[in-house]
Amino acid sequence: MKRFVFFCFCLLAWNVDYAQQKYTPYVILVSFDGFRYDYVSKFNPPNFKEFINKGAAAEGMIPSFPSKTFPNHYTLVTGLYPGHHGLVDNSFYDPSLHKLYSMKDKSVVSDTAFYGGTPLWQLAQQQGIHAASFFWVGSEAPIKGMMPDYSLVYNEAVPNEERVNQTITWLKLPEEKRPHFISLYFSLVDSEGHKSGTNSDDLRKAVWKADSVLGYLVNQLNTVDLPVNIILVSDHGMYELKQEEATYIVLSKLYDATDTSIITSNGGTQAHIYTRKADSLYNVIKKQESHFKVYKRSTMPKAWHYNVPRAGDLLIVAEPGYYIQDKARAFGNLKSTAFGVHGYDPGVVKEMRGIFYAMGPNIKPGTIKPFENVHVYPFVAHILGLKTPAGIDGDFNVLKAYYKR
Incomplete structure (x- = not known):
């Protein structure tokens, strides 16, 4: 009888453990770079519309200043403003390191000296949860000596379907190896927005391609019997400009850019x-x-949280509709060509707003008023049952109403 009771106790314990493993939440944080807050209403992509109807959707997510790719992707996974986590722009100079950071320079992208804060993948790992990243700013650097359990070096040429397939493969790993947090990145909307502006048919096609990727991701997740929460975000929106001389502010006309005592990083x-x-x-x-x-x-x-040496001793900020270049250029036959930019003050320029759409077992459906992107970090951490570090800029209470146990 005692053996039978002991066996039943062990079986119950195993069942409880199995249930906890099966129902411990998962989060896939998906970035569609440059996806502006109004693209769904503007272009009517069906999978995004269905996703929004089933989940929680913000009327717009407000980037941190400056509304650029690297600063805001890293803000999303640290809950810190760029001036606090260190990536103050896509390119900048660090006076103490005597180094220029550039998103195209692999040697500095992987240099931990540039990164502050505790990224979500690291936070998860510190608290006993595996994490993976299929491309994300910061995931190529061993921040505080730690990389994601699974990660890849950025390569824009990797097909979007392959990124989804790898995500599903990670979720089908044995529980002891399976990541509960995954970051996933797609660049196609941002790339086309830069090329042809925000009103082109080519951009519409890019949004619909992104829609197909989302549909494929959701369909593939149906093959995985796990409580997966999907959070769709973007780092910023996009502003359309015209390729003409009047659009540009030329630095070489303002001061002597050849002066070796002056270092300029133009974004x-x-x-x-x-x-x-x-x-x-x-x-x-x-x-x-x-x-x-x-x-x-x-x-x-003060709203920029930008009073740090990496931001510069001086900062020139273009008005919306204008763009800074180092030297004057020839325009040829491009005078009527539209192109897209971002980086303007997101507190002033509505076109800089991105998206936040969320759906899953731990998400309450509803419409969310525009909010700052620093609050995504504590929301994701709470879903995963993680304690957030002291001193972050994000606050779970901002999105608390959309959390479901």
Whole structure:
């Protein structure tokens, strides 16, 4: 009898453990880079519309300043503003490291010195949960000595379906190896938005291709008997400009860019200037303000959370509709060609807003008022049962109403 009772106890314990394994939540954080908040209503992609109808959907998600790819992807997985996590732009200079960071430079992209905060994959691993990343800013650097359990070096040429297939393969691993947090990235909408602007038929086709990718992901997840939450986000929106001379602010006309005491990192919508001549150079540029503003670091708006050395001693910020270039250029036959940019102040320029759509067993359906993207981090962490680090900028209470146990 005692053996039978012991056997029943062990069986019950195994069943409870199995149930906990099966129903411990999963989160796939999916980024469609450059997917503007109004593209669904503008282009009517069916899978996105169905996803929104079944889940929670924000009227728009507000990026952090500047509304660029690298700063905001890293904000999404750290809950910190760019000025607090360190990636203040797609490219910038670090005066203490004496290094230029550029998203196209693999040597610095994998340099942990540039990354602050605790990314979601690392937070999960620290608390006993496996994590994977099929491309995400920061996932190629061993931040605090730790990489995601599964990750890949960024390669834009990898087909989107292959990215989905690998995600499903990870979810079909044995429980002891299976990631409960996966980040997944797609660039097709952003790439086309840059090329042809926000009103082109080519962009519509790109949005519909993204829609097919979403449909494929959802269909493939039906083959996995797991409680998976899908959160769709974008890092920023897009603003259409015209390829004509009047669009551009030319740095070489504002100051002597050949002066070796001045380091400039031009991001198009902002230009970061690092120099010991900040006061005198500020006066020179200030007198020429036209369709841009120049700031000393100490005078930058507090809402930007940008008073850090990497942001520059001076910052030139273009007005919406204008773009910064290093030197004047020839335009040829391109004067009427539209193109898309981002980076403007998301607190002012609505076109910079991205998306937040969520669906799954731990998501309450509903419409969410626009909110800042720093709040995604604690929301994902809460779904996964993770404790967030002290000092993050995000607050779970912002999205608490859309969490379901």
